[in-house]
Amino acid sequence: MKKVIFLLLDGARFDILDELLGSNSLPNLSSIIKSGSYTKAVSVFPSTTGPAYVPFLMGQYPGNVNLPGIRWLDKVNFSKNPFSTNANRSYVGYENKFFNDDIKKSFKTIFNYLPNSVSIFNEITSGLNARNDLTSNSKIFYKLLSHFFGSSLIDKIAFKKLINSFDNKKQFYFCCLYGIDSLSHIQGSDTESIKQLYKSFDNNLGKLRNFLEDKSTYEDTLIIITSDHGHSNTSEHFDLVEYLKSKNKSIFYYPLTFKKLYKKFDSSVMVSGNSMAHIYLNSNFNWSKPFSFSQHEELINDLISQDAVDIISYKNPKGDIIILSSRGKSLISDKESSIYYQPLENDPFDYSISEGLYDENQLLDLTYETNYPDAIIQLLQIFRSKRCGDLVLSANPGWDFRKKFELPLHKSSHGSLRKEHMIVPLILNKKINNIPKIRTVDIYNTMLEFLGIKSLNAIEGKKLDIY
Ligand SMILES: [Zn+2]
Numbered sequence: 001m002k003k004v005i006f007l008l009l010d011g012a013r014f015d016i017l018d019e020l021l022g023s024n025s026l027p028n029l030s031s032i033i034k035s036g037s038y039t040k041a042v043s044v045f046p047s048t049t050g051p052a053y054v055p056f057l058m059g060q061y062p063g064n065v066n067l068p069g070i071r072w073l074d075k076v077n078f079s080k081n082p083f084s085t086n087a088n089r090s091y092v093g094y095e096n097k098f099f100n101d102d103i104k105k106s107f108k109t110i111f112n113y114l115p116n117s118v119s120i121f122n123e124i125t126s127g128l129n130a131r132n133d134l135t136s137n138s139k140i141f142y143k144l145l146s147h148f149f150g151s152s153l154i155d156k157i158a159f160k161k162l163i164n165s166f167d168n169k170k171q172f173y174f175c176c177l178y179g180i181d182s183l184s185h186i187q188g189s190d191t192e193s194i195k196q197l198y199k200s201f202d203n204n205l206g207k208l209r210n211f212l213e214d215k216s217t218y219e220d221t222l223i224i225i226t227s228d229h230g231h232s233n234t235s236e237h238f239d240l241v242e243y244l245k246s247k248n249k250s251i252f253y254y255p256l257t258f259k260k261l262y263k264k265f266d267s268s269v270m271v272s273g274n275s276m277a278h279i280y281l282n283s284n285f286n287w288s289k290p291f292s293f294s295q296h297e298e299l300i301n302d303l304i305s306q307d308a309v310d311i312i313s314y315k316n317p318k319g320d321i322i323i324l325s326s327r328g329k330s331l332i333s334d335k336e337s338s339i340y341y342q343p344l345e346n347d348p349f350d351y352s353i354s355e356g357l358y359d360e361n362q363l364l365d366l367t368y369e370t371n372y373p374d375a376i377i378q379l380l381q382i383f384r385s386k387r388c389g390d391l392v393l394s395a396n397p398g399w400d401f402r403k404k405f406e407l408p409l410h411k412s413s414h415g416s417l418r419k420e421h422m423i424v425p426l427i428l429n430k431k432i433n434n435i436p437k438i439r440t441v442d443i444y445n446t447m448l449e450f451l452g453i454k455s456l457n458a459i460e461g462k463k464l465d466i467y
Helices: 014-022 025-033 051-058 075-080 094-102 139-149 153-165 179-186 192-216 241-247 257-261 294-303 360-367 375-382 442-451
Strands: 003-008 037-042 071-075 088-090 119-122 171-179 221-226 268-270 275-280 310-316 321-325 328-334 341-346 356-358 391-393 423-428
Touching: 003 192, 003 275, 003 442, 014 025, 014 192, 014 423, 025 221, 025 423, 051 088, 051 442, 071 268, 075 310, 088 268, 094 192, 119 153, 139 179, 153 171, 153 179, 153 192, 171 391, 179 192, 192 356, 221 442, 241 268, 241 275, 257 341, 268 341, 275 294, 294 310, 294 391, 321 423, 341 360, 341 375, 356 360, 360 375
Parallel strands: 003 171, 003 221, 119 171
Antiparallel strands: 037 423, 071 088, 221 423, 268 275, 275 391, 310 321, 310 391, 321 328, 328 341, 341 356
16 A cells, blocks of 8 residues: 655755765665655745645645734734634644634645544644544644754654554654754754754654565655755844834734733734744724725835845735835736736846746746745735735845744744745655656645545645656
8 A cells, every 4th residue: 555654854954954965974865865856845935834834735825725824913803803713823822723723624635535644743634533643632742842942852752653653554644853943943053963853863764764664665655855944044133023113003913912902003913934924004003994005105115124124025906916125126916827927126036037927837947046936926825815914024034023022032044935944855765757846835746646646626736757
């Protein structure tokens, strides 16, 4: 029986993995690559844990399933009743329990097809038999331990659970390894102790391979090793909440959400990763009116002049997306069968793309090797979510958007549109024919095909031709 084992090295950097492979420090991974494949893939925006798992488990972009970040505000629900459980969210904390309920139900997860799968330290578990969520009770404890102390215990437990869960009837195993991401935030993402975690992973991978070979199932198993986002070191923190306070804004933000008991707000900041943020704005404290650029023009112009802010995007009244950076301004328009891109003043991404209509693959080709791989498609998809901010911000390298309430203070961040966060490694134990330019959303389709499953809803991404 064919099986897929998905090992998600949360926050693994493509460049560090590549350097360690180059110095022969990852012998088991090298051996898998020899008879398999090694390439890179483009993740999704926001490039952060949770939303960036959606492509792997659902074959969708996070915006399609209404999950535009790890924190969000729903302006419509907030305007009706700020105390509604669907008005605002942070998955960092007790509201994490709403994760599966928040995802649009019209899309299936792979667990809907294979409920007898195994899930380890993963939040998207819709469709899975409850007993197969092997860390449903312990994940909060181990994630907090890892978040605050950088404990690598979480990865040891994950591998142990993976091997113990193995049985011939289970076809899909989704195992998340958080050690690298947690320690990267605490230490910076390129320290010797972080590199040691890549080596420990390699060691565990060797044990897993031996185990599968002993069971004579290695050849029938597709092993996928990838990441949901990269990381880059952060030395400066531009606290968006403090900034908006200095502009006399009344701001709704985590963790001080209890203030809604006695206060009205004219703005909200919801940070993910911490190098991206949604800013929600209103006029005269009324959340039900649509966003208007002209009412906030001064603020937006001031924001784009800040060293921390790289890209700002927003929707104009026609529904087109406007992108601003210190380098220029452009427009994206979704024409359903194609995408119209128009540089208005130079190009905010420094792309050399001329005005015109393009399809998704052309835009991936044209942007793949730039500092902002796939940013046009990624902005289109995030704005599909009704929980998306009026302004979507992406930080400059070295910066993030959260300081006051971030414990421990981040020394490395992710979430932005930059290549350091969007490019992830992809390793399979099978070969890929004519390796194309790959998005992480292509992996889902490839897994379904390998397992002989036909999707019941439209999915994003192409099938990789593996053999
Ligand atoms: Zn992280």
